[in-house]
Structures are given as C-alpha cells and as structure tokens.
Amino acid sequence: MKKTLLAVLTASLLSANSFGNNGEIGNLIDEARNQNLSEEELATITELKNESKRIKAQTKEEMTSLTETKASEQSMLIQTKKTIYELRETMDPQTYENLLTSLTEQEKNIAGNSVEASDQDLSRYPIYIFASQSMGDxxxxxxxxxxxxxxxxxxxxRGILPGENLASFSKRQHMLYKPEKDDENETRTFFPPNIQINPVLFRHFNVTDVPQMVIADPEHLNGNSTCMSYANGADISDVCYLSRISGISNHVYLQEEAKKSHFGNLGxxxxxxQISEPDMAEEMKRRxxxxxxxxxxxxxxxxxxxDRKPVYLPTAIYRRTRYVDPSITVQEDVKDAYGKILxxxxxxxxxxKHTLMTGKYVIFNATDKAEIQRxxxxxxxxxxxxxxxxxDDIYHDDSENGWNEYEKLVKAFKQRVYLMPDNLPHELGVMVTPTVVYADNEKQVLILEELGKIGQKTPNKSIAVEKRYQYE
Structure with a gap:
C-alpha cells in the first residue's frame, strides 16, 4: 500500500499536467503522512516536489520568451508592411503584390506556431468606420x-456638408447603397449599412482624417485595450479600443489583425x-x-x-339639441403583423363602446360678442x-388685438382656451356655433346643444339620432 501510494505521488509530482494542481498534490502528501511513510520516503517526496516547482518555473519562462519573440516578429512584419506601402510607387505592381502576399503568409505561420493562438470573439465589439463625403461616391x-x-x-x-440638410444627406446616401435590380421585375435581398452622424465619436477617438477604423471596447471588456482620455464636462473620461488603423476601410482586414492579437494603433x-463635413454638434452650437x-x-x-385659417361656421339661430351617432366605417381591412384581419x-x-367621453366641449367664435355672451x-x-x-376664430388679421382678446377670454373663463382643430366640426358633426358637445355614454351617442338666440323656438323637435356624416 505504501509503495503504491508513493508511486502515485511521485508520478503526480513529475507530471506536467499537475504543475498547477497543487490541491491534488497536497492531498496526496497528507495521505502519505497518514500512511506512516518513513523519513527517507518523505524526504524523497519533498525533493521531487521542489524539482516539480523548478520545472514549472523554467517552462513558464520559456513560454514567456516564446510569446515575446512572437510579438516582436509580428511587430517587425507590421513595420515592414508599412515600409513597403511607402515605397510602393518605386516598385512594379507585381513585385508589390508578391511582397504583401509573402508577408501575409509569414503572419499566418507565426500565428499558427504560437504557444497560445489568439481566437478573439469580436462579435461583441462595435467596429466604427469613420468616413466623409470627401472620399467620393x-x-x-x-x-x-x-x-x-x-x-x-x-x-x-462627423456631420453634413455646408448648405446640406439631413433629408438631402439621407437621400444622397440611400442612392449610394440602394440595391440594384437583377432584372426588370426582381430586386435582390438587401440589408442596408448602419450609417450614423456622430461627431462625438470623432472627438473621443481623435479622428482628424478619413478613412479610419476602430474596434471599440466601450465596456472595457478586454485587457489588451488601449484607452484615451477626453474631457467630459468638468470630468475626465476615457474611451477604449482593441485595434485601429487608418488609410483603409476594409473592416475584415482589421478584424483579422485583431484575431492575430495585433492590438493598439496599427498605423x-x-x-x-480631409473631413469635408464640419462637426455637427459644434455647428449647432454656433448657429x-x-x-x-x-x-x-x-x-x-x-x-x-x-397664419391660421379659421373654419367660419355659421352662428346658431335656433336653440336645439341634436343626437349624433359617432360611429365610423372601416375603409380598409386592418391586419396584424401576421396578416390576420383584426x-x-x-x-x-x-x-x-370602448371609451368614456367626460366633460363638455364648448365651440364658439371668439370674434362674436353675442356668442361669447351665450x-x-x-x-x-x-x-x-x-x-x-x-x-373658431380670434382676429386672425390683427395679431395684437387677437392676443388681447385671447387674454380676456382666459381671464373670463378662468382657464385655458384652445384653438379648434380644422377637422373637429366634421368629426363631431358640429354645424353651427356656439355648440356644446358631450356624450351620453350609456346610449353611446353624442349630444350637441346648439346655443341659438335666447327664447327662439326650434322648428324641429325630433330627437332622432343622426349619422355623423349624413349631411355630406
């Protein structure tokens, strides 16, 4: 039993898989003490444990060195690509393409031979492509x-061009991304790009020319992010990104660079x-x-x-009460999102039938003293x-007198007075002024009291319910 336990413990201490599993090794040593191993056997175990620590430290140092070497090689490749780009005009196109292809293959080899290849999940990080209309259609x-x-x-x-408005900007961009017809009748499936006007992001990421691309880290999720400080009112805030690059607008390229652990400003x-649009926020402040x-x-x-055109309803001659059915007729089928007819x-x-109408609505012509008295x-x-x-009206040709009369009305009725919407008489069946409109919610009809001259008899005492639009 002792020899079996000693063998298991020795194998565990020497196994590379147990370097980080100190809890399991400690349990084995405790069990060894409980088995009454000799002092010589315990000394052997202690020596093996020390050797395990030395091997672990040496392996970690070698892995760190290998990672630093990989990072150095990647940095040299990026710098070489920049240099080749700067010298591209001195080379023939084929040589330039061959060099870039060769460097790309070397990058793949370095990433493939790494001790811990990076496999960044970039779906949770927004990618900002800073653009301008100066780039051309x-x-x-x-x-x-x-x-x-x-x-x-x-x-x-960053904004819109001088003399341009948001409607014309949107229309112009739509013309650039709208789908083209495959034939006379069919249009291919298309998902529009996410286009925003956001001068704040230009300032936060210190973007002064275009195109530029940034893989942002707004929630500081990644320890490899680079953060920049900016003034936020009286406070200082920061904005972070994984990778950024300028001069190109291919977001797939930037994503691939980030997946290779190429973080920071890639140049x-x-x-x-130059950015042709002024900062919209600053332009709005200036204006x-x-x-x-x-x-x-x-x-x-x-x-x-x-500016308001009054309706000019005739003044009521007779004092009478009318009853109006407020029902409406559905002109077209009303359907839900699944096509079911509601x-x-x-x-x-x-x-x-579906809502209660409370209170009374009094509609009158404020330019007629007799109506106001009624x-x-x-x-x-x-x-x-x-x-x-x-x-209905209040001196629309005389603005100053109109406001004076309005203030008199507010003071007389001790509450706010509203201008009647142009379509209200049609919707409620109002034909003359002044008219008081309220509802009999139990019978589900509107009651319209027309305030004609005091003491005037009504020629029609019928209480038949009218249809709202029967006089059209």
Whole structure:
C-alpha cells in the first residue's frame, strides 16, 4: 500500500499536467503522512516536489520568451508592411503584390506556431468606420456594399456638408447603397449599412482624417485595450479600443489583425483625406449662439393667429339639441403583423363602446360678442360641469388685438382656451356655433346643444339620432 501510494505521488509530482494542481498534490502528501511513510520516503517526496516547482518555473519562462519573440516578429512584419506601402510607387505592381502576399503568409505561420493562438470573439465589439463625403461616391458605394448586413459595423460621419440638410444627406446616401435590380421585375435581398452622424465619436477617438477604423471596447471588456482620455464636462473620461488603423476601410482586414492579437494603433496603410463635413454638434452650437431667439419668439407670436385659417361656421339661430351617432366605417381591412384581419373593411365602430367621453366641449367664435355672451350664460347655468373651451376664430388679421382678446377670454373663463382643430366640426358633426358637445355614454351617442338666440323656438323637435356624416 505504501509503495503504491508513493508511486502515485511521485508520478503526480513529475507530471506536467499537475504543475498547477497543487490541491491534488497536497492531498496526496497528507495521505502519505497518514500512511506512516518513513523519513527517507518523505524526504524523497519533498525533493521531487521542489524539482516539480523548478520545472514549472523554467517552462513558464520559456513560454514567456516564446510569446515575446512572437510579438516582436509580428511587430517587425507590421513595420515592414508599412515600409513597403511607402515605397510602393518605386516598385512594379507585381513585385508589390508578391511582397504583401509573402508577408501575409509569414503572419499566418507565426500565428499558427504560437504557444497560445489568439481566437478573439469580436462579435461583441462595435467596429466604427469613420468616413466623409470627401472620399467620393465610388469609395462610399464600395464601403456600403462591404458592410451591408453587418450588425456590429457602423459607418460614422462627423456631420453634413455646408448648405446640406439631413433629408438631402439621407437621400444622397440611400442612392449610394440602394440595391440594384437583377432584372426588370426582381430586386435582390438587401440589408442596408448602419450609417450614423456622430461627431462625438470623432472627438473621443481623435479622428482628424478619413478613412479610419476602430474596434471599440466601450465596456472595457478586454485587457489588451488601449484607452484615451477626453474631457467630459468638468470630468475626465476615457474611451477604449482593441485595434485601429487608418488609410483603409476594409473592416475584415482589421478584424483579422485583431484575431492575430495585433492590438493598439496599427498605423496608416493607405491615403487619407480631409473631413469635408464640419462637426455637427459644434455647428449647432454656433448657429444657436448666432440666432436671435427673442426676435424669433416675437415673430412667432405675431404670426400665430395670422397664419391660421379659421373654419367660419355659421352662428346658431335656433336653440336645439341634436343626437349624433359617432360611429365610423372601416375603409380598409386592418391586419396584424401576421396578416390576420383584426377589423374587416365595412365594419362599423362606435368609439363610445370602448371609451368614456367626460366633460363638455364648448365651440364658439371668439370674434362674436353675442356668442361669447351665450357661452358665458350657459356656463353660469351649469356650475358643476367640466368645460373645455375651443374657439373658431380670434382676429386672425390683427395679431395684437387677437392676443388681447385671447387674454380676456382666459381671464373670463378662468382657464385655458384652445384653438379648434380644422377637422373637429366634421368629426363631431358640429354645424353651427356656439355648440356644446358631450356624450351620453350609456346610449353611446353624442349630444350637441346648439346655443341659438335666447327664447327662439326650434322648428324641429325630433330627437332622432343622426349619422355623423349624413349631411355630406
């Protein structure tokens, strides 16, 4: 039993697989003591344990040296590629291509012979490609086609061109990435690229020319990330990235470099251009500072009533009460996301079956003193009711007088007064002013009280329920 245990312990101490498994070795030594091994046998075990530690330390040193050698070779290859790029105009094209192919093969060999080959999962890291319209339509069109459908790849612009607006910018970019028809009738499946205007990212990553690419690490997930500090108001914040490169816009190349553990700033591998768009955030600040807000407010106030076209409903002659069915007819089938018909065409829907209408809506012409008096008398006669006042017109040709009259109304009714939407009479069946509109929620009809002249008899005392659009 002792010899068997000693053999197992010796094998475990000498095994490379147990270098990091100190807990198992400790358990074996404790068990050896419990088995009453001799002092000589315990001394042998201690000597073997010390030898195991020495081998482990030597192996770690060799692995570190090998990793440093790999990193050095990779750095030399990157520098060589940069030098070849700078001298490309002095070479014939075939020689240039052959050199790049050779260097790429060497990179693959180094990555394949590494002690612990890097296999970075880059799907969780956003890739920013900083672009500008100065790159030209052809370059942008090629860029958009290359990133279409890539969920974690974003093309970032700093702003829009002087004299351009967001609508024209969007239309211009759409023309560059929209799919082309394969034939007269079919269009191939297409996923548009992720295009953003984000001047903040340009500043945070200190991008001053294009194209540039960055594999960002916004959540600081990777210990290999490079972080840059920037002013965030009164505080100092940082933004981190795994790898970045300028002069090219092929995101696949940058991803492959990161997978080979080529982190940090990989330098410039192509021509760069100036950014033609100004910083949108700074441009907005500049325009806001230059804008005369006080003058604009005065102009808006002056034009508020003048720009509105009043409905001009006729004044009520008779005092009468009308009953209106507010039902609407569904004009087209209403379907859900799966094509199931929820509301078929021709179906009648009464909104009062699904919701309660509370309070009373008073619609009147604020330029007619007699109408204002009728409304005032009606409100006084119904002190417990909740009213919403909506006016048809209020001196739209005289802005100053319009505001004065509006303030008088607010003061008289002790609450806010609203301008009536143009389509409201049509929707509620209002034909004259002043009219008070409220609902009989139990019978599911609208009640319209037309406030004609005091004491005037109504020629029609019928209480038949009207259809809302029967007079069209």
């Amino acid at each position: 052809a370059a942008l069109k090629s860029l958009y086609a290359g990133v279409a459908g890539e969920k974690n790849v974003f093309i970032i612009f 410039k591998l192509g021509d760069v251009l 806001a500072m230059a804008y005369d807000w006080k003058k604009a407010a005065e102009r808006a106030k002056d034009n508020f009533f003048r 509301l078929p065409r021709g179906m009648m829907i009464n909104p009062l 409304v005032t008398d009606y409100v006084s006669a119904h002190p417990d009711d909740d009213f919403t006042f909506m006016i």
